[in-house]
Amino acid sequence: MTSIGKPFQQRKRALQYAEENGLLKLGEGSSRRVFMLTPKLALKIAMDDDGRSQNKKEDVVYNKTHSPVITKVFKNSDDYTWIVSELVRPVKSDNEFYDLTGININDIRCVLFIATPQSKDVYASSYNASMKLKIKQSHYDLLENDFVKDLIDLVKKTKIAVYDIDRIQQYGVTTDQRVVLLDFGI
Numbered sequence: 623m624t625s626i627g628k629p630f631q632q633r634k635r636a637l638q639y640a641e642e643n644g645l646l647k648l649g650e651g652s653s654r655r656v657f658m659l660t661p662k663l664a665l666k667i668a669m670d671d672d673g674r675s676q677n678k679k680e681d682v683v684y685n686k687t688h689s690p691v692i693t694k695v696f697k698n699s700d701d702y703t704w705i706v707s708e709l710v711r712p713v714k715s716d717n718e719f720y721d722l723t724g725i726n727i728n729d730i731r732c733v734l735f736i737a738t739p740q741s742k743d744v745y746a747s748s749y750n751a752s753m754k755l756k757i758k759q760s761h762y763d764l765l766e767n768d769f770v771k772d773l774i775d776l777v778k779k780t781k782i783a784v785y786d787i788d789r790i791q792q793y794g795v796t797t798d799q800r801v802v803l804l805d806f807g808i
Contacts, residue, residue, distance in 0.1 A: 628701060629668070629671075629674060629701050629703050632699050632701060632703035632704065633667060633668065633669065633703050633704075636665070636667045636699075636703060636704045637655070637667060640655075640657045640665060640667070645657035645658060645659060645665065646658040648664065652672070653668060653669055653670050653672035653673035653676060654666050654667060654668055654669060654673040654676060654677070655667045655669060658709060659706060659709075660709075661709070661797065662708065662709050662797045663696070663706055663707070663708065663709055664706070664707050664708065664709045664710070665704060665705075665706055666680075666704060666705050666706075666707060667703065667704045668702065668703050668704065674701065674702040674703060675702075676805075677698065677702040677703070677704065677705045678698075678702040680692075680693065680695055680705060680707065681695045681698050681702065681705055683780055683782075684707075686779065686780070687775075687776055687779050687780065689772060689775065689776045689779075690772050690800060690802075691769065691772045691773050691776055691800075691801070691802050691803055692776065692802055692803060693707045693708045693710055693794075693796070693802050693803070693804075694707060694708045695707045696708075708796050708797070708802070709796070709797055710794035710795065710796055710802060710804060711794055711795055712791070712793070712794050712795075712804065713790055713793045713794060713795055713801065715790075716728075716790060718795070719790060719793060719801065722795065722799060722800075722801045723767070723769040723801050724767050724768075724769065725764055725767055725769060725770060727788075727789070727790045727793075729760075729761060729764060730773070730787070730788045731788040732756070732757050732758075732761040733761055733764050733765065733770050733773075733774070734773075734774070734777065734784045734787075734788060735757065736757065736761055736762060736765065737765060737770075737774045737777075738774060738777045738778060738784060769801065773787070782803075786805070787803055791804075792804055792805060
């Protein structure tokens with residue numbers, strides 16, 4: 623089978639499995655469809671090479687770091703056409719984010735600026751020139767927050783783009799109430 627044919631067959635079988643088993647479709651992006659496999663697990667099916675790349679990134683980053691702020695990946699096809707990961711729903715509000723992490727989402731940018739060298743370059747770039755960071759003592763105090771420590775550790779161990787993780791839309795909540803990144807650039 624050609625290298626193009628194998629992912630197509632894997633995708634076809636995975637979509638057929640989801641349909642035959644009546645899996646609830648949770649969402650669809652530009653390159654993946656996500657189904658509820660069980661009340662705690664999601665099946666993410668790549669619809670194209672970008673989706674396979676996203677699946678691979680999730681798997682590689684999780685297995686490299688085992689970070690508590692990354693969705694756990696339990697199983698994958700050999701070509702990353704599909705992965706099975708923790709079921710995650712988007713964070714509902716800034717208040718929910720604060721209740722679960724002890725940090726205001728708007729403070730993430732300042733904390734990353736303080737703690738990670740790569741963020742200084744990003745936030746000083748023309749892309750973010752209009753953003754005026756107002757670093758306060760309270761931002762330094764947040765460096766002791768467990769969620770912040772885990773997030774900083776993840777940024778330092780990977781090439782995650784810090785501007786991809788400083789917005790509420792990038793976060794979700796697992797079934798055990800852990801806040802994790804939904805999507806991240808590498």
